[in-house]
Amino acid sequence: GTSEFFEKLSDMDSSQATDLIGQFGVGFYSSFLVAERVIVTSKHNDDEQYIWESDSAEFSINKDPRG
DSSP states (O other), rough: HHHHHEEEEESSSSHHHHHHHHHHHHHTTHHHHSSSEEEEEEEESSSSSEEEEEESOOOEEOOOTOO
């Protein structure tokens, strides 16, 4: 899972790491091809939960009232 990903990422040189991260970015941005709005809910164990929302022209980041 995630720990394997970070282990592999730390073993790569900077150009390989950039290529890998770029692949994730393309996948994320392609979500706007099939949706009018994208909503991402994110929470770090030591922080509050946030909601990032975008319609590709504008975005907002707000604390999630659910926690």
